[in-house]
Amino acid sequence: MGMKAVTSVPEPPRPVVICGPSGVGKGTLIGKLMKDFLDKFGFSVSHTTRAPRIREIDGVHYHFASRPVMEQEIKEGKFLESAEVHGNLYGTSWAAVEAVADAGKICILDIDVQGAQAVKKSALKATYIFIKPPAPEVKELERRLRGRDTETEEQIQKRLRNAKQELERAKDTTLFDHILVNANLDQAYEELKVLLGLGSSAASTHCNGTAKHQLNGVQATLSNGCILLSESGTPTNSHELEADHVMYGNGSSVITRSNGLFLNGSPHHSKANGVPKLSNSLSTNYSRSLPMLNSPDLLVNMHSATGSPRAKGISAS
Ligand SMILES: Nc1ncnc2c1ncn2[C@@H]1O[C@H](COP(=O)(O)OP(=O)(O)OP(=O)(O)O)[C@@H](O)[C@H]1O
Numbered sequence: 001m002g003m004k005a006v007t008s009v010p011e012p013p014r015p016v017v018i019c020g021p022s023g024v025g026k027g028t029l030i031g032k033l034m035k036d037f038l039d040k041f042g043f044s045v046s047h048t049t050r051a052p053r054i055r056e057i058d059g060v061h062y063h064f065a066s067r068p069v070m071e072q073e074i075k076e077g078k079f080l081e082s083a084e085v086h087g088n089l090y091g092t093s094w095a096a097v098e099a100v101a102d103a104g105k106i107c108i109l110d111i112d113v114q115g116a117q118a119v120k121k122s123a124l125k126a127t128y129i130f131i132k133p134p135a136p137e138v139k140e141l142e143r144r145l146r147g148r149d150t151e152t153e154e155q156i157q158k159r160l161r162n163a164k165q166e167l168e169r170a171k172d173t174t175l176f177d178h179i180l181v182n183a184n185l186d187q188a189y190e191e192l193k194v195l196l197g198l199g200s201s202a203a204s205t206h207c208n209g210t211a212k213h214q215l216n217g218v219q220a221t222l223s224n225g226c227i228l229l230s231e232s233g234t235p236t237n238s239h240e241l242e243a244d245h246v247m248y249g250n251g252s253s254v255i256t257r258s259n260g261l262f263l264n265g266s267p268h269h270s271k272a273n274g275v276p277k278l279s280n281s282l283s284t285n286y287s288r289s290l291p292m293l294n295s296p297d298l299l300v301n302m303h304s305a306t307g308s309p310r311a312k313g314i315s316a317s
């Protein structure tokens, strides 16, 4: 009684493949992400035959392996992908990806373009992001690699030669969903968070208008980067609503969040698949900060108890 028909089940969040030439800042950006969103993302710990750098920990940064052992394990099918990169063997084991999924987190893969191409051919549906340096590209990579001071001169030269090829391959528009220029680190990090559907304080202050829309007895208010949903009227079972998509963007680039709202207040409960459901409550406010809003347009797509999807646009002033 009163249950709505669910017309769409949100896809689980996709793993994120991060690529880019050596020295561009992939590890730095991922490190920031892992620190700030420890509960949300998990790093896919690759195997490599390269020697550990100072402060690299086996099992944390990489699983350091000998070439014969790794080659044997590749033959045994233990790897989702593997590639020869800068003269060493690197690979993503199935176990590394599964460990992240088992922890209920979104998997972040830091792999080269060959690896990304292989993952694209696999069953894993991922989001592909290529990180580019600012111009002059190779000079900037050289500056960063020298600053990092982890490679010999010969290795730096090899990495820079490979960087030219990687930058060329990134022009393959069928491979990457997003290209991100890491010029200013803080800015690049903010942009990465937006691509990943995460909040940024800078973005939230941008959206400081208030707009209201009435949806089947539920009032949706957009205010200061938050969506507030409040029910009013006589509570009946038919007041059950489910927010299944929250989309925001400027019409040309719409970002969709599938398992959108974290509900504060009660009563509420969430479905097992993470879709929040608002149920019979009178004048109860539900809120979740949606700080990633970077444009004034918002679309909340809800299913009513009748099962018919209702999409309503809300514009913040
Ligand atoms: N936006 C930036 N501006 C200047 N330096 C940066 C920026 N981003 C990262 N760096 C620095 O550049 C160096 C290389 O960064 P990082 O190790 O993250 O690169 P990477 O892409 O992971 O390289 P690799 O593929 O070789 O592992 C580091 O010393 C880092 O501090």
Ligand SMILES: Nc1nc2c(ncn2[C@@H]2O[C@H](COP(=O)(O)O)[C@@H](O)[C@H]2O)c(=O)[nH]1
Binding pocket: 019, 020, 021, 022, 026, 046, 047, 050, 081, 082, 083, 085, 086, 090, 091, 092, 110, 111, 112, 113, 114, 115, 116
């Ligand atoms: N194809 C794969 N590439 C990988 C993997 N893990 C890391 N990498 C890439 O190797 C280079 C060099 O890394 P470094 O740590 O030695 O500087 C860099 O481009 C990484 O993205 C992997 O499992 N598969």
